[in-house]
Amino acid sequence: MTTILCHYEGDLRCSASHGPSGSALSTDAPTDNQGLGERFSPTDLVATALATCILTIMGLVAERHTIALQGCTARVEKTMTTGGVRQIERLTVWVALPAGLAPDQIRLLQRAAEGCPVKRSLEGSVAMELHWQTLAATDA
Incomplete structure (x- = not known):
């Protein structure tokens, strides 16, 4: 606790x-x-919690499997409802993975991100989308 x-x-x-x-x-x-x-704002912290939880859980998996995750980023966009009760309508996260990861490593990291505790806690209450990209060697 x-x-x-x-x-x-x-x-x-x-x-x-x-x-x-x-x-x-x-x-x-x-x-x-x-x-x-x-x-x-408090709802910004919810969005931040989702993105940082995704990165943290991926970091745990990366360490366990000796995957170099340095340079990985997550950008989250929070959309609030415009009518009715004020609440978070959608959280959209773009995860940029470092260059040089094998396809099986990418799938492993994606599965880990999908199971992060914040995402699980929000499911059914807030629409969430995760988008994935791999950085080119020059972007990293």
């Missing part, structure tokens, strides 16, 4: 402290929801 302590600071801003490490972060309401948009 992990404990995170959150405080409302006023002006639609919150701070959070990660119990085990003491790391801190702040959130701000987005500009389209009465905030200043100067920090990650």
Whole structure:
């Protein structure tokens, strides 16, 4: 169990402290929801959690199988609903794998990403799409 302590600071801003490490972060309401948009919004953190979870789980698999994953990136786009209840409508993630991976390594990493705990937790509640590309040797 992990404990995170959150405080409302006023002006639609919150701070959070990660119990085990003491790391801190702040959130701000987005500009389209009465905030200043100067920090990650709570829903931005959900999108960030998905992308970083995908990278982390792939990193665990890469280490276990001695796959060089350095340079791998994930870009996530969050789309909010425009009518009705305000919520995340879709999360789209583009994963760029480093050059030089074998097809079986790519499939292994893709399976790992599809099973990341954040993605599993959001399935059925938020539409998600993962797109894959392999960087050319000059892009890495």
